[in-house]
Amino acid sequence: MAEKNTESKKKLVDFGKGLVKQAEKGENPAMDVPIRTLSNVNYSQKTGMLSLGIKSSKRFFFNVAHVRKFVQTAEVAALAKELLTVDKSLSLRQAFYAIRRTIAGTNIDIVDDQVESNKALEDLELITDISREQLHINANKLGSIAGNVIIKDKGIGGKEILIDWSKQGSGGWSIPSRVEHLEFKKVDAKFVIYMEKAAMWERLNEDEIWDKLNCIIISSQGQATRGIRRLLQRLNTEEKLPIYILTDFDPWGFYIYSVIKTGSISLAHASERLAVPSARFLGLTADDIEKYALKKHIIRFKDVDLKRIDEISKYAWFKDKKEWQKQFELMKQMKGKVELDALVSRGISFVSEKYLPEKLKAKDFLD
Amino acid sequence: MAEKNTESKKKLVDFGKGLVKQAEKGENPAMDVPIRTLSNVNYSQKTGMLSLGIKSSKRFFFNVAHVRKFVQTAEVAALAKELLTVDKSLSLRQAFYAIRRTIAGTNIDIVDDQVESNKALEDLELITDISREQLHINANKLGSIAGNVIIKDKGIGGKEILIDWSKQGSGGWSIPSRVEHLEFKKVDAKFVIYMEKAAMWERLNEDEIWDKLNCIIISSQGQATRGIRRLLQRLNTEEKLPIYILTDFDPWGFYIYSVIKTGSISLAHASERLAVPSARFLGLTADDIEKYALKKHIIRFKDVDLKRIDEISKYAWFKDKKEWQKQFELMKQMKGKVELDALVSRGISFVSEKYLPEKLKAKDFLD
Known part of the structure; x- marks a missing residue:
């Protein structure tokens, strides 16, 4: 609305x-x-x-x-x-x-x-x-979007215009910093994938993943902006779309997920308008690193990363979650992170042809 | 092409x-x-x-x-x-x-x-x-664009689609990292304004400046990406549009201008495909700070900024340019920078209603 x-x-x-x-x-x-x-x-x-x-x-x-x-x-x-x-x-x-x-x-x-x-x-x-x-x-304006969705926005002279997120070619529609005024006119998608990297968005867009899997793909660069978080929440609450978060296997990626899901400490007062408690983690897990033979691509942690694991593992959302504590433990044993981009070592479109379809089919999410 | x-x-x-x-x-x-x-x-x-x-x-x-x-x-x-x-x-x-x-x-x-x-x-x-x-x-994907332009891009299944940059609402079209394949089908604009900040782009887009002044507005965040530089060059050489660069009054803003205009040292081999030698500076000058009463908003330089002025003033492009050397000199005397955003202190849409029309009419550029 x-x-x-x-x-x-x-x-x-x-x-x-x-x-x-x-x-x-x-x-x-x-x-x-x-x-x-x-x-x-x-x-x-x-x-x-x-x-x-x-x-x-x-x-x-x-x-x-x-x-x-x-x-x-x-x-x-x-x-x-x-x-x-x-x-x-x-x-x-x-x-x-x-x-x-x-x-x-x-x-x-x-x-x-x-x-x-x-x-x-x-x-x-x-x-x-x-x-x-x-x-x-x-706040900041950042991010691109594509999917089978038509929205209503304001055009020149305040006239209403329709924007089709499926007809934005190689660039996508650029997400404004404020999305309150947008109206969803037609949403023909089953879920939303949010990713932390614009390069991954371009990979998935080129592979036409939003058309093949009938979803919406959204990227920012690093932490999601308020505009994107609000957009994710609106797609979740108004259009009942599940939100899946695609990040690297590292404490920073996990934190991006947790902020979208539960809110952030500094913006705790805004959680009700920004958070998506039902968001699920679709990013790399320790099991994926094994399954998709990515061990070769582990990037050694620095002290700051190791410290970050300890901090995050104590956060309210992660504290009592066995599955997440297991991830943190394995991450510490691995002493390093693995980037989503490493999936390219298995093939240019491996992420689109294997990783995403397999994980989605098996409902292999972390919550 | x-x-x-x-x-x-x-x-x-x-x-x-x-x-x-x-x-x-x-x-x-x-x-x-x-x-x-x-x-x-x-x-x-x-x-x-x-x-x-x-x-x-x-x-x-x-x-x-x-x-x-x-x-x-x-x-x-x-x-x-x-x-x-x-x-x-x-x-x-x-x-x-x-x-x-x-x-x-x-x-x-x-x-x-x-x-x-x-x-x-x-x-x-x-x-x-x-x-x-x-x-x-x-390289990176970043930036938004709006203007009276229709381009041809690739859609689903490689089918050609037309994208109208004047019908992108509050977000704009998101610029891809690679723009080689785009074709300009209809360009009804007289010039291009590139700005370093997405927030300024949103200001100008909300003020419908691209429609009122019949131009194209492009933003990145900080230094222009290769994709944007290539796009600026193609609009300049293929469509004969003048390119104007809108930045803060500070050494970093001046450098953004110089990279778009002459190329960068690290990508010197790519200048022929990226640089726009005819680009003109539309950003804040020492005179503007006087004229638009912005002295109050001078932000004190740190040592790193002062050092940067000396470095940049010796760059090939700036070295022999009297007008630029004057700017560097006045900047050093001012001991601080002034941001474009400071124009908001004169009114929400001052930049659109006064600053840009006045500077464009007077052809008040630095070259």
Whole structure:
């Protein structure tokens, strides 16, 4: 379901009016800000997501320690309202510049550093329960997509246009940073494969895997952007498509999977709009390395990788999962990682002709 | 003009036959490999490009110091021939895995590290005069494009499809790593703007700048990929479109411009297929910072940036250009950089409504 600006705008206006009302009553204007430190982040077995706890703190206008953040939060709220009114969007960096100015009669700037505007925005998301995307402030744009899907998007002059993800040739459709406004008009696909590398996407696209297996293929480069995570979630919840994650056999690949599935610590408050708890791991496992004779291609770990295995294996999602702990253990014994690209050593299109069909047929996923 | 594989394949076959013939005659098989060190890289005032000099060295099969590289070069040639035969492509990383294997009866691998296969490939480009793209081995895929252009690409089953860059909505068309096979069917645009940041592309796309100014907008993230550079060159030479480069006011932005214009030292041999000597700089200048009141947004240089200015100002292209030397001088005086995004401080769409129209109308470029 595509977004409407109206509701978000109303929430922002109410937020502003609330502050004004407090001031008019002679009260010290205040806002309730949920606490975003690790101590307030929980993993829920029930939802399968990281989420923010109930702890919050009050931020006052007449308080020397609070006023700077108070004003910054009000400023980003005003900016977001303007963006919704004119139906435009900005990046995080651009939003920083948009609110940066010297307060008249002082030498104090509203913000000195993008870290401040980012934090104010995250606070605003929490206070108003409007996501950054709904506030029209974007994270990175990255990634390509192909599949038997037709979406509705905005064209020139705001006219609705249809975009066919099956007619995008060798490039694919480029995924925007914000996908709230897209509507799925026709989805003729049975599942989605997300991969961490654009080169693998080109391999699969050239092999026409999305047509042969009737799926959607999506790539980013490394960690999935917020736009991609939101798109995966929408395809999962609105179109009931299973989401499969295709990464290397290494702690970083496993972490990419876990972020898509359960959310990330720093964006725990956004899990409900970004996470896909039912996502399944389709990437390389220790068994695959054996089965597909990839041992030759083990790349020796550095200390940083070994340390990362220990960190990740203790994460909420992995901690109690026997199958995952086995992977971590075997990874430590192997003392190295194996890249998906190594499948090319078995043949140019081995990944499309053997690896994917076999694993999908056997439902050989990790959960 | 879109590529045909036939000619490249013939060159590769001839290269292989040449080696076999030498062996059959009882000669020591050898290949002439142009030298790719800095000492053999020249900047030509006439062509406006970096290019490789005429120095070359002979690489022999029966020579302990040569044989490893000799075999690697022959291996990538065989791989490229296979790729052209089946009309598929691989990334540099995948190509490394494709040729990596232990030579029977030994414990010696054809390649131990991707650096080796990369170098062998660059040598092969030089020896055969076939570019890496024509060899179907790709660098990174990155970037988005929009504009009043219709291209011909390959769809499912190799069927030709038309892709309209003006009907790609908020995402744009995702640029493939290899653009050799694309055909420009209809180009209704007067120039091309390349920008270094995807967030700026989204800003301009939302402002429908490509429709309003009748141009094509292209973004990467940071340095332009080979695919994008080749696309810029093809739009410039085949469609006679001027190419304008939109970057920050900082040494890194200037370098992005110089690479697109003249080529890079490490890819000097590929300038003829990648460089756009007529490209013009549309990015922020010291004058713009004054004119558009952006001084407030100067970001202090670190030592590494200051060092970079000195390095770049001595590069062949910039060395004798008064206007550029003035920019470097003012940059040093300013002791900081200014980002294009800072234009947002003047208004959400200031870049689209003021900056670009004014600079384009006044032909306020640096060359």
